[in-house]
Amino acid sequence: MARPPGRIHVLQPGFQSTVQDLGRPGYGHLGISASGAADPLSLRIGNLLVGNPETAAAIEMTLTGGSFEFTGDVVVALAGSDFGVPLWESFEVKAGNVLACGPARTGARCYLCVRGGIDVPPVLGSRSTHLMAGLGGEALKAGAILPIGIPGAACPPPHFGPRLLHSTAPGRAIRVTAGPQSERFLPGFYQSAFLVSRHANRMGLRLEGPCVEHRERCGLLTEGAALGAIQVPPDGQPIILFVEHQTTGGYPKIANVIAADLHLLGQLRPRDEVRFELVTMERARTLLLRQEYYVCLSKNGTRKAHFS
Amino acid sequence: MRYRAASDRSLLVSFGPETPDEISSKNRLLVENLTRKLVEAKPCGILNVHPAYASVLVVFDPLTLDHQGVQHLCESTGDAPATEPRTVVIPVHYGGERGPDLADVARHARMTSEEVVRLHCGADYVVHFLGFSPGFPYLGGMPESIATPRLSSPRVRVPAGSVAIGGGQTGVYPSDAPGGWRIIGWTPMKLFDPEADPPALLTMGSHVRFEAA
Known part of the structure; x- marks a missing residue:
């Protein structure tokens, strides 16, 4: 059994960062919308880049990115808009290192995907934060500590063609x-x-x-x-x-x-x-x-x- | 029954016309039955069921189902098992800072604020459905004489616990949310608690009374 790869310390949360997966369907009849990633396509691609299931939870950053310190060696990928860090590729961050994201150069959201996924406890079957419903926690604050899950078996890194990545770009009808x-x-x-x-x-x-x-x-x-x-x-x-x-x-x-x-x-x-x-x-x-x-x-x- | 595609991943099932004066108990029972049937059976590909006064919006995974398939699921016979309705009394502080629109409602109804409160408290309400925001009860049974149109532009934030009137409808905001209804009061009662099971205090078919605190 593999050891959990450590935790993420939130040093700066940025403008608004939340933990998101693909959402919490099944509670619409209680007035609870599904929530989930605002840009689910980017989240799915980011997860695949680090060898996660597409449904794994990641940190969704909005307009201004945060700074995050890792307590173990982890493989990460950023997906979505350009927050001044390498996008659409996985890379390793060593224990004790800090990943600092800047303001969005284009678009509004970027996903920090970590191999193993963010392992906060699921609420009603999802790790997605629903800010309005007050479900699954709140927007991340400085000092928050997020556990990272145990990664599954390694799989070959996917290759995303420019056609798919272009479809995530804003600016068209x-x-x-x-x-x-x-x-x-x-x-x-x-x-x-x-x-x-x-x-x-x-x-x-x-x-x-x-x-x-x-x-x-x-x-x-x-x-x-x-x-x-x-x-x-x-x-x-x-x-x-x-x-x-x-x-x-x-x-x-x-x-x-x-x-x-x-x-x-x-x-x-x-x-x-x-x-x-x-x-x-x-x-x-x-x-x-x-x-x-x-x-x-x-x-x-x-x-x-x-x-x- | 009328079926309409509301989006490429949802089907709107209507049991009656969509005009605001068509709040009926017959439609309420039809809505409750279809909602509970789908929620309890959890058919593959059905993601969410959003009940309302006379319609149910069925949200589906478009890679698993299409509008036609969802229509077939809705038409499949069978009733949800019967349940025992409960009665819940909600204490309300009417007017003041936490009921800023009470005077507007009174002006619209051409009566005093006291009369609005008396009428709002005097009625027996039934929960048609939970919707809009988590645990928000849509109640039938409000006297028509205190019906007031919604605000032309919704407020960005209505505080949790606000008791409000929107058209001929009344309800309670369980959490902070934007909203266009007229706020006539406030209750300390918690209608939605994510830690509780079930998280919503009221359910379809529950009976409600308001009590001036």
Whole structure:
């Protein structure tokens, strides 16, 4: 039995750092949204780079990275946005060394993945911090100590092609499918550019821009809300429901971000410009399958794969 | 029943129209039945079930299921086993700093704040579902005369324990959350505790009464 590879001492947490895995599904009927990594694609890639299962927990850093000291030799990888440390590759950090991350150069979030994963006790089946629900701890503070799990068997490092990594880059139109109340709105939404407001967090991203006009002022009976739903309150300023979203809501929803683009939301920062592109359900499915295909291809080794 | 794709990974199952005056006990029982059936059976690929007044949003893994498959699961017959409903009394401090919108509700209802409190306390409520935020109970049974429209722009933070009215609905915020409902009071009662099992004090079908503290 391998020895646990030590612990992580949080010297500086950065702007907002939390422990995240792929979330806590199964409690929506209690009003608990799944939470999980804001950019799950980057977390999965980071985990694969250090030989972890994709579901392992890592540290999610937001806008400004933290400083972390390791008590044992560990293999780490950073995935997501550039926080001034080598990205998309695994490397070893020796016991007693400090990994210091800076401010985000682009995007908003970066994952510090450690071989063995962050081994905080799971709450309701997940290690994900749900800040709004107060589940799985809180934002990391200086002085926090995080245990590292026992790594599984070593596996060959995956190779991630530029095509997949490029898909994590922010700056392109976010693709959506029509929302359940899309017919309640006047045209114009897809021609408009919005700015991410400073009220953007893991719960939701408020947008500022031209008023999204309701065709009629009729209320909506509170109904279930999905991750990535774009709801429009009477003031016409859309809100994108994010990983710690409310499970139900009473504002009409004009559109919903597709599964293949949800990770892009995690890389949006205040004052970023956002546009939306409407796609069909079939197209959304194709895009997701294509994304998963590239992840699997990378995971299983591109050298072995033969494709034209 | 009406099925609509709400997103590429969720299906909205509606039992009635989506207008705010359609809060019925018939729909409540249909919602509760489908929710409990899915939550207890845990079919492969179903990630979350979000019940509401007259609809259930079923969130699924799009790599395992599609909208059609989820619809088949919802249509499969069988009822959830019956449960014994409980009654919970919630003490409320109405008005003041922790109930800043009580006067607005009274003005909208063309009555005094005291009358609003009397009507809010006088009713028998039933939990239609838990939603919005962890443990937040959506209650049916509020007198129509104190219904007040939501704020046009939601507050960024509503403190835990706030008792509020949104349209013809009333509820209690179990944790700090943004929200657009009118806050009429505050309760010290803990409605959600992640350490408890179950973490939510109330459940679908629970009966609730408010008591002025």
